[in-house]
Amino acid sequence: MEMGGSGASWPLWVSTTLRGLQRTLSDCGASSAFCFKESSQKNLRSRDFLVPRGALRNNFPDGEVPEEVIHKLEAMKASEFLPIKRCAQTEAGLIIQLDRPCVFQGVLKDFSSYLRPIPTATDGAQTTFILNCAPLHACHSLDTFRLGHLRAVLLADHLAALLRLRGDQVHLIPPIRNKEVNDLFEQLGITWPYSTESPSIEETVTRYKDGLKQHIHTRNASGEPLQPESESSQGTSFSVHLKSCSEKHELSLSGYDPNIDHFLVSEEDLSHIAQLQISFTHILKGDAPCAVLHVVTCEEEFHQQKLDLLWRLLEAETAAVTQKHLICGPVKVLNPQSLVGCSQYFALRKSQMREASVMKYGECVKGQGWEEIINSLTSAAIKFELMATPHRTQVILNLEDTNITTKGTKSGAFVMYNCARLSTLFDSYTNAVSQGLYPEFPTAGEINYSSLKEEGEWLLLFNYIMTFPEVLSQAAEISLTSPGIRVTASTEAVCKFLVNLSMDFSCYYNRVHILGEPLPHLFSQMFARLQLMKGVSGVLHSALALLHIQPLAQI
Incomplete structure (x- = not known):
């Protein structure tokens, strides 16, 4: 156009x-x-x-x-x-x-294209990703679900949304089986698959056991057959020398830990690989190239490398499949009085949000409406706290940090507060129109944008609305052809972008009266500013959707 x-x-x-x-x-x-x-x-x-x-x-x-x-x-x-x-x-x-007036006109007349990643020459060439959140395979209850695991899930959930936005297919594994864990995920707005039925993996696991007993995979470097190491209620464990087996099958160990070799394989390990294989077999029916991305905590990285190699050894067809590992740094709690689990963490942040809301708004903070607001604020606070740091970097939690619950400019609550301010602004305009104070809003193409001369107005357009597509493209960029098995992703980019946008919007909003006096000669500038605010709101809502955070309409 x-x-x-x-x-x-x-x-x-x-x-x-x-x-x-x-x-x-x-x-x-x-x-x-x-x-x-x-x-x-x-x-x-x-x-x-x-x-x-x-x-x-x-x-x-x-x-x-x-x-x-x-x-x-x-x-x-x-x-x-x-x-x-x-x-x-x-x-x-x-x-x-x-030519700034021309740019304002060109962008704000239809800013919908700026809410998506920049189109590329490869658009339409989909990749199918299996996003394997490794900590969830051993997550049988909330008691075994740690803060580091929660961080890995949040990053995988966000990455899936980014990849889907650019047109890729994404399969999330493993599905959650525990209702308490799923309830926590729902409270946090995590869109992870949940199923009460276990997948039919027994046949695949049995096939793996037979292969480990009978084939070369279970022979050591001297050629001696390896027998099952133990029999217990947990199942059979097999001892596999990965290095010699990989060399015999001409599998490259480039990028893997040089100390990788002996692997005592448990029944749970075989179930993990079986779930990977079932997903992979299902995806093979499609035409898109397939890549496996293991999202794993740094504490479990070495073990995941072993699983990666064992899968290649057990399933010959996966030897050439691209497998990459996204490593999540640890989560440390300052001065913990006891071990802090995910449910305690959520409950603490929620109580802090409730307390802060009561201090600001008084006894009206009750009822279903406020419950939804507090849940949204809690979800936003936790996600920004765990995701606004590069994924390899350690996150340090101060559970007594009151900035989490107020308008501290680096918090998710601050972003939500500014979403609510915009919603209130549009409601105020609509109410004024119904009272006959302002005329109906014109079409975007009829607005004169030459009145947008405030420094903050160009800042919001040029640094945020116009650069949002590039942030999306950068955040979803994962190099599947890079050497080694580790990959990096800008999983923190959207959170940082939202915080910076909220700070600059807040400065502008506090300084400029968008809804001016109901005088005809001021309407032109008011419409231009409102259309700019619609663009800012569109960016905020689109970015929050990628974090699966419901924006607030009021606060």
Whole structure:
């Protein structure tokens, strides 16, 4: 679609424009000159992109950019790149400023495209992921479900939402069998499969036992057959030398722990592998390539590597399947008086949320409506607390930290508070319309966006609405072709984005009166600001949906 008065075909992306600027500089001989997007409110007053003076000195005599280069940058094809208003050389370097009214018009007329990842050349080429949350295989009750396990589940649940948003198929395993664990998941908004029926894995497990007894997998390096190590109520354990078996079957051990070798295989281990195999066999019926992503705590990483190799040995067809491991750092509780389980953690945060709500709103905090609000705040607080840190990094919980329950700017409750402020704003406008104070809202294409001149307005558009697709693309990016078996993912990106957006929105909201006096000459600016707030609200709601958090309509 074309709009904005520049011949541009929207949506247009910040990253595409940045690459276009870089390519134009390279074509003009400035191959080592790098251009970057500005993000601070101070710098955005005068520029949107910058080529630093130091980079200019390395590419142009005396660091002076020829006029013809500036003209080429300003004349970049408007239909493909964000429209440029001016380029100028300053003490800071070469500054590039966009035609902001045109950009406001182009984005806000229809911001729906900015609520999804950036389309790529591979769109439509799906990958099918088996997301194996390893701690859940041994989770038979809440008593065995630790805080580190909860973190792994939250990250896997969020990652599944991100992958599905970009078009991939995702299968989550294993399903939850315990009702108490499932009830906790429902309270937290975790969308994990739950089934009261156990999968028919007995036949597969029996086949594995027979293979371990009869085949080369159970011979040691000297060629001597290995017998079952023990018989107990827990089942049979087999001793397998993974290193020699892998070498014999020409399985690469690159990326695995060099100490990996002896593996005492339990019945539970075989059940774990059987569930993987059943999911894999089901997926083989489709045409999409398949990858297995094991989400595992750092304490269980070594054991999961053994399971990975044993599955390859037991099922020849999986030898070439891509298996990657996403490692979750530990969760440490400061000064614990006793072992803190997940149910105690949830109950404590919920009681803190209730107490904070009563202190702020008084005795009206009761009834089903408030119960839902407190549950949403609790879920948001816990998820941001456990997920806003890179997945390999340790999380330290201060269970007495009252910032968790108030408007501390890094908390999930703060994000929810700002969602509620926006909802209240729109309700206030609607009520005023019903009273005849304001006219009905025009269509987005009829709004005049030239009145959006506040620094905070451009900040919200350029740093958040327009960059949200890139955050989504980055957060869902997992390299299946990288060397080794470990992968990293930006699982913290959405939480951090929401916190920063909420802080900048709050500053703007506290400073600017969006709903002004009911005077006709002020309506144009009010409509432009309301449409910008709709864009901010759309981003907030879309991001929270990826965390499976229900935004609040009031608080």
